[in-house]
Amino acid sequence: MPSRNYENMRRELNRSQNLPLSVKRVLRGVFEQLDEIVEVTSSFVNANLNANQLISGGAVWTTGLTFFVTPCQYVIDGELYKSASATVTLDAADATHPRIDVIAVNADGTVSVVKGTAAANPAKPEVSPDTQVEVTFATIAATATEPTGVANTDIYKEDTEWTSAVSDATVSAAATTNPYAGTKHIAFVDSLRGAYVTLTAAAEVSFADMDSLSFRIKADQPMPSKIKGRRGRNWMVVSLWRGTQLVSNYVALDFNIAGFDSTNTSDYQFVSLPTATLSPKGPAFDTVRISVNADGGAHMSVDNMTYQLGSPTTDTSNYALTDTYNSWTSAQGSPIVTLTDGATVTCDLLRANVFELTLGGNRTMDFTNAQPGQHFTLILKQDATGSRTVTWDAVNDWAGATAPTLTTTANAVDVLSFVVDSSGNIHGSLGIADSS
Numbered sequence: 001m002p003s004r005n006y007e008n009m010r011r012e013l014n015r016s017q018n019l020p021l022s023v024k025r026v027l028r029g030v031f032e033q034l035d036e037i038v039e040v041t042s043s044f045v046n047a048n049l050n051a052n053q054l055i056s057g058g059a060v061w062t063t064g065l066t067f068f069v070t071p072c073q074y075v076i077d078g079e080l081y082k083s084a085s086a087t088v089t090l091d092a093a094d095a096t097h098p099r100i101d102v103i104a105v106n107a108d109g110t111v112s113v114v115k116g117t118a119a120a121n122p123a124k125p126e127v128s129p130d131t132q133v134e135v136t137f138a139t140i141a142a143t144a145t146e147p148t149g150v151a152n153t154d155i156y157k158e159d160t161e162w163t164s165a166v167s168d169a170t171v172s173a174a175a176t177t178n179p180y181a182g183t184k185h186i187a188f189v190d191s192l193r194g195a196y197v198t199l200t201a202a203a204e205v206s207f208a209d210m211d212s213l214s215f216r217i218k219a220d221q222p223m224p225s226k227i228k229g230r231r232g233r234n235w236m237v238v239s240l241w242r243g244t245q246l247v248s249n250y251v252a253l254d255f256n257i258a259g260f261d262s263t264n265t266s267d268y269q270f271v272s273l274p275t276a277t278l279s280p281k282g283p284a285f286d287t288v289r290i291s292v293n294a295d296g297g298a299h300m301s302v303d304n305m306t307y308q309l310g311s312p313t314t315d316t317s318n319y320a321l322t323d324t325y326n327s328w329t330s331a332q333g334s335p336i337v338t339l340t341d342g343a344t345v346t347c348d349l350l351r352a353n354v355f356e357l358t359l360g361g362n363r364t365m366d367f368t369n370a371q372p373g374q375h376f377t378l379i380l381k382q383d384a385t386g387s388r389t390v391t392w393d394a395v396n397d398w399a400g401a402t403a404p405t406l407t408t409t410a411n412a413v414d415v416l417s418f419v420v421d422s423s424g425n426i427h428g429s430l431g432i433a434d435s436s
Contacts, residue, residue, distance in 0.1 A: 052076050052133050057083070059103050059136045060212050060272040060308055061150045065090040067103060067138070068214075068270050069111045074133040076107050085270075086111040093144045094118035096351060100125065100139050104132040111135075118142070120334050120352065155199050155288060155305040156215075159184050162199040162288075170297075171197050180216040180268045180303035186290070187220075190297035197290050199305065204242065204284040207275060213238070213288070214272040215305035217253075219265050236300065237293045240278055240285040247282040252293065268303065336379070349376060349420075357381065359388035367393045370420045377431075378416045386410035397427045404430035 057072030066089045073082050083105045090101050090113060097118040104112055104127045112132070116125045127134050138147040154161045156173075164173035164186075175187035186197050217236075240248035251273055253260050260271050288305070292298045334353040339345050341360045350369040357363075358381040382388055387408045396418075398404065407414050415432035 052129055054105070054133050054135060055080075057105075057135065058212075058272075058274055060214055061138070061147055061152070062087070062214075062270070064145060065092070065138075065140065065147065067136075068272060069103060069105070069135060070272055072105045072111075072135060074105055076131065076133060077129075079107075081105070081107060081109065083109045083111055087270075088113050090138065090140060090147075091115055093140045094142055096142055098122050098139060098141045098144075098148070100137055102127055102137045103135045105135055107131045121332065150308065152214075152306040152308050153205075155201075155307060156186065156302070157184075157304055158182050162201050165198045165200070167194065167196045171195050173197055173199075175301070178218070178220070178301050180218070180301075182303075185301050185303040188292060188298050188300045189220075190299065191292045192297060193292055193294060195292045195298070197302075198241075198287050199289075200287045204286045205307070206284045207280040207282075209309050210275050210307045212272050212274050212308045213240075213278065213305070214270065214308060216268040216303045217260065217271055218268040218301045219262050219299070220301055221265060221299040222263060236298070237291045238273065238278075239289045239291070240280070241287040241289060242282055242285050243287075245282070247285050248278040248280055251278060268301070347378070349374060353377065355379070358383055359390070362389045362391075364391040365393050365396075367395060367426055370395065370424050370426055372420055372422045372424065374420045376418050378418065380406065380414045380416060382406075382408060382410055382412045384410050386412065392428075393426070395424060395426050397425050399429060404428075404433075406430075407434040409434065 053075050055073040055075065057070045057074075059067045059069045062068050066087060069083075069086045069088060071083060071085050073080065075081070088103060088111055093099075097120055099118040099122045100116040102114040102116070102125055104114055106112055107130075114125045114127055114132075116122055122139070124137055139149065141148050156162060156164070159174045166173055168191075170189055170191040172187045172189070174184050176183055176185075177187065179185040188195060188197075236253045238251045238253070239246060253262070253271065260269050290302060336354045336356050337352040339347055339355055339357040341358060341363070343361070344364045344366050345357060346366045346368060347355055347357075348368050349371060353374070353376045355376065356379040360383050380390070388406075389408075390403075390406060392398075392403055396403070404414075404416070413432075413435045414430060415435060416428055417431040418426050418428040420426050
């Protein structure tokens with residue numbers, strides 16, 4: 001839709017008595033062309049932004065189970081939304097099974113985590129289509145303290161990782177006055193346009209092995225402007241090189257780009273640049289260059305630069321989905337959980353679909369957390385003494401209302417199959433008797 005200022009200009013043109021008629025005709029022609037542009041633009045937006053989607057932004061793993069989410073733009077139900085940068089930490093891993101968590105942005109501009117259910121074959125949880133858009137997801141293996149398949153490679157922490165070089169004395173690659181972590185940082189002190197630091201790897205890095213470039217940066221003083229009247233814009237540029245050849249775009253950290261606020265002189269801020277933002281122009285790079293691109297002296301600190309491989313993606317090809325048919329290309333199975341023998345044996349049905357128990361005496365079975373529609377198997381073994389019996393849970397139902405007779409021979413094995421109905425009752429049958 002045209003803005004209010006646009007409509008006001010049109011009305012003023014029609015009311016004006018001072019403009020020559022020839023000028024009015026020209027301006028009306030301009031407005032007609034603008035109307036056509038607005039109509040085409042509106043049609044494009046309506047055609048392409050009706051579906052929920054993430055337009056820009058992403059998430060990068062930092063440490064542990066913590067992710068940094070860059071500022072995002074996204075569409076929910078045809079409306080455009082924005083979110084500010086945020087840090088989210090996933091819940092601790094399950095003790096037994098992996099799970100998949102989704103990081104999402106919401107209609108209120110916030111970032112949240114949709115926690116998945118731990119299972120032998122975990123399914124990715126769904127976001128709410130009315131209020132959320134998925135940014136990425138992460139797989140958390142059982143007992144893991146970090147997400148699966150994500151790795152960071154250090155470029156700069158203590159000036160001992162990649163080889164550093166500076167343009168002049170206003171730049172230090174081993175400053176010690178204000179590090180983000182450790183003892184050293186890169187410092188620009190009253191640096192003029194063109195001043196730079198380069199960080200060069202011992203071997204080339206394939207762009208296929210990098211998903212994002214991340215670092216911490218602090219404006220030690222308010223940054224000078226490149227253009228008069230545009231305070232704090234275009235004062236730092238990041239680029240990638242292969243020897244003396246530029247193999248990326250020059251990415252300028254303008255005000256509030258990638259979540260960075262150049263007017264904040266108090267804190268180190270986290271910046272993550274997806275590889276796509278750098279627009280690779282070649283197969284590999286070996287040097288990162290940070291340059292000053294502002295009139296006047298720049299004062300800034302940079303620390304903890306890494307590149308990340310395996311940033312979580314939205315590829316679900318290796319995971320089961322809960323809302324569609326899954327066609328498996330390899331054998332599937334469930335871990336066999338050995339139940340703890342005792343006078344009463346508790347079988348937690350959330351743990352697996354196959355259970356095993358060796359009877360050390362006459363036992364009572366207690367089934368917990370039965371899920372409607374669940375199928376499970378119980379492998380029941382007699383010990384070396386044999387003649388052990390089982391008293392079944394009250395929720396168990398059997399054909400003819402009679403529990404099956406177990407094989408009581410020493411070391412005998414019976415295999416029982418069960419299914420849970422919608423009321424939580426567990427219907428069972430003796431599938432294999434005396435298979436020892």
